[in-house]
Amino acid sequence: MRGGTVVTPRGARALDIAIAAGRFTVLSPRGRLGAAGHDEIDATGLHVLPGIIDPHVHFREPGFEYEEDWLSGTRAAVMGGVTTVLEMPNTDPPTATAERARAKLALAAGRAFCDHGLFALLDPGHPDELRPMVRQGLVVGAKVFLGPTTGDIPTLDDAGLLAGLATAAGLGLRTCVHAEDGPTIETGERLLKAAGRRDLAAHLEARPSGAETLGIERTAAAAAATGAPVHVCHVSSTDGLAAVERARAGGVDMTAELAAHHAFLSMSDMPADGWAIGKVNPPLRDASHPPQLLGALARGIIDMVASDHAPHLPAASRGPDIWSVAAGFAGVELCARIYLTAVTDGRLSLHRFAQATAEAPARAFGLWPLKGHIAVGADADLTIVDLSARAPISSSRLHGKATATPFEGREAVAPPIATVIRGRVVMRDGELLTGPGWGRPVARSPIRRRVARPVRGWARSD
Numbered sequence: 268m269r270g271g272t273v274v275t276p277r278g279a280r281a282l283d284i285a286i287a288a289g290r291f292t293v294l295s296p297r298g299r300l301g302a303a304g305h306d307e308i309d310a311t312g313l314h315v316l317p318g319i320i321d322p323h324v325h326f327r328e329p330g331f332e333y334e335e336d337w338l339s340g341t342r343a344a345v346m347g348g349v350t351t352v353l354e355m356p357n358t359d360p361p362t363a364t365a366e367r368a369r370a371k372l373a374l375a376a377g378r379a380f381c382d383h384g385l386f387a388l389l390d391p392g393h394p395d396e397l398r399p400m401v402r403q404g405l406v407v408g409a410k411v412f413l414g415p416t417t418g419d420i421p422t423l424d425d426a427g428l429l430a431g432l433a434t435a436a437g438l439g440l441r442t443c444v445h446a447e448d449g450p451t452i453e454t455g456e457r458l459l460k461a462a463g464r465r466d467l468a469a470h471l472e473a474r475p476s477g478a479e480t481l482g483i484e485r486t487a488a489a490a491a492a493t494g495a496p497v498h499v500c501h502v503s504s505t506d507g508l509a510a511v512e513r514a515r516a517g518g519v520d521m522t523a524e525l526a527a528h529h530a531f532l533s534m535s536d537m538p539a540d541g542w543a544i545g546k547v548n549p550p551l552r553d554a555s556h557p558p559q560l561l562g563a564l565a566r567g568i569i570d571m572v573a574s575d576h577a578p579h580l581p582a583a584s585r586g587p588d589i590w591s592v593a594a595g596f597a598g599v600e601l602c603a604r605i606y607l608t609a610v611t612d613g614r615l616s617l618h619r620f621a622q623a624t625a626e627a628p629a630r631a632f633g634l635w636p637l638k639g640h641i642a643v644g645a646d647a648d649l650t651i652v653d654l655s656a657r658a659p660i661s662s663s664r665l666h667g668k669a670t671a672t673p674f675e676g677r678e679a680v681a682p683p684i685a686t687v688i689r690g691r692v693v694m695r696d697g698e699l700l701t702g703p704g705w706g707r708p709v710a711r712s713p714i715r716r717r718v719a720r721p722v723r724g725w726a727r728s729d
Contacts, residue, residue, distance in 0.1 A: 269300065271310030271651065274317065274621045275641050284315070286647040289689035294643060308692065310651055313684055314617065317625035317641050318350030318648025322632065323443075323500060323524060323573035324599050325417070326352075328374055330359025334669050335578045338703055340599065341380040343576075343667035345694045347600035348650035348683030350381055351638060351709060353628070355443075356388035356410050357420050363390035368405035372708055379706030380699070381688055382648075384632070386410040386443060389431035391421055397431075401438045407632045407711045408498070409435045413482045414447035414474075416548055417577065417594060422449045428489045436495035439713025441522070441631055443498045446482030446507070447474060447549055456590070465588045471534060471550040476504035479549055483507055487514035487521065496520040496714050498631060501575050503529045503549035505559050512568065522631045524573040527598060527605040530561045532673055544584055545673050547577070548594045564623060565615050571627035572606055572620075574598035578669035597670050600682075601660060603650065607680040611654055633711040649687035656681035 273282040273294070283300040285293035293300065326340035327333075344352050354371075356362035362371055368385055375383055384407035387400045400406045411431060412420050423431060435442045455473035464472075483499055487510070490497045502508055502523050514521045528547060533554040537545040545551055563569045577595025586592050603624065609615040629639025637646050658681040662670040686694040693701045 268308040268310050268315065268649075270297065271313050271315040273315045273641060274617055276626065278618055279314070284641070286690040289647055289691075291641060291643050291645055291647050294641065306692075308651075308685070312653070314652050314654055315641070316621050316650040316652065317639060318646075318686075318688065319348050319603055319624045319650045320351040320353070320628040320634070320638060321349045321574050321576070321599055321602065322353045322571060322628040323355065323526070324352045324576040325355050325357065325578070325595070327358060327578070329371065334580055335667055337375040338378045339666070339668045340576070341378075341383065341703075341706055342699070343597070343600040343665060345380045345686045345688070345699070346666045346682065346697070348603045348652065348686050349599060350648040350650065350686060350688045351383065351634070352381060352599065353384045353386060353407055353632060356386050357412075357417055359419075361388045361390065361420060362386065362406075363388040363393045364396045365399040365403055365405060368400050372405065375706070375708075377704040380693055380701070380703055381706040382709050383706055384634075384709045384711065388420070389423065389427075389435070389442065391423065391427045394430065397434050397440075398438060401440060404711070406440075407634070407709060409440050409442040410445070411442060412445045413485060414445065414449040414452045414478065416445055425485065425489070428485065429492060432489050432495035432497065433493040436493050439633070441496040441498050441633075441714050443500050444482070444486045445548075446479055446486055446499050448478045448481035448485070451475070451478040451481060460590060465590065467537060467545055467589050468534065470546055470589050471552065474548065474550050476506040476552065479504055479507040480510045483510035483514065487517065487519050490514070490519045490521065491517060497522075499523040501526045501529060501549060501573065502560065502569060504552055504556050508560060508563055508568070522570045522627070524571045525560055525564050525569045526573055526575040527602050528575075528673060530557055530564065531605060531609075533557055537673070544596060544671050546589060546592050546594045547575075547596065561609065561614060565619055567619065567622075570623065570631065572602060572623045574602040578667055579671070580669050581671060584669075584671050597662070597665060597667050597672050600665050600667065601672060601674060601679075603652070604660070604679040604682060605674060607652060607654060611680060631714075633714050634709055635712075637710065647687060647690040649685070650683055651685040651687070652680065652683045654680060658682070
């Protein structure tokens, strides 16, 4: 690959790249590489990024494959420049046992366009299943829900959270947390329904920033007690962000992610007609939060970017009663475009974008050093973009099954030029060049955990 501006951990450089057997073999100053042994890519005038890792997607299969499946979800991913996805466990049945994890990976085999990993559900009904899932190499992390979410997913009380984090820590696993306090939400919903509220704002009022803060504080307390590395999904408020910073100041190994809808949208952006497409968990907040969250990402306080791709068919996403409307929308194909628009607008550096979409998730979930950077010996995953091109976002041009998006009509950086996965050009100029099945499960290394005070009554696995 010649002529591109290559974004490495050391900054943007004019480099040519040689790839062989799916790995980077040479990074050379521009113009010094000899003739290619096989294929060449001309990246003149383009920016070459480390392959984007989306650490938070819901592909709905098994159980809800009418909304998304591995074929359609990973197709949308590579069209959006994503080379690796990490998939959440709230399918039907949830990914809570080794048998279910194997079955889900079997569904992806032969159908996934991009590389992929699974999160295991920490389920009080299957307390001993995490160990075999990890030891058999089936999962890259664990997930817990502290409040209600899509699917019939059990929430953990404090005892279950302590036990689950202790087990995950002993297995070298980082645990993702949907950090919204369940009792706060349940009380709010009950009172608002009784008052006859059915509007989108009622959803926000039932899930205040205080619910997020309580969830993060519960997570921090359990992580401090067990020494567990934890990850806060989709930070949505400045109050939640402050709770993350307090946890870190107290010595907790806590990473955090920011979804595009929380970084760039607020309740005031939702139109009166079709408003329900703005329902998401945690909710969109008032206009004071997004710029501060984006600033925290730009400064490295928030570690990484995630789409929280959570598609639903139109019939489930719209309606007059907010309580019956599904939460979530498509995002995996749009996330890079939306954040790269902030790069071109000067609100986010390109180097920080590359860190947040590649290096940070790779390090957090044990995929480093094979994934997450452009370096000799790493998997040759690349996302190639033209930062000078713009195009409006249109759901009709997306490639998943359920394509509704609250970003409809917004001008953004144009879709990526090419997606390269382990040396193969999977997508170029909006066309798939490789059939389904090129994607494979990622390999994971254990996460290092800091030594913590022993917790009386909670066993730690080694």
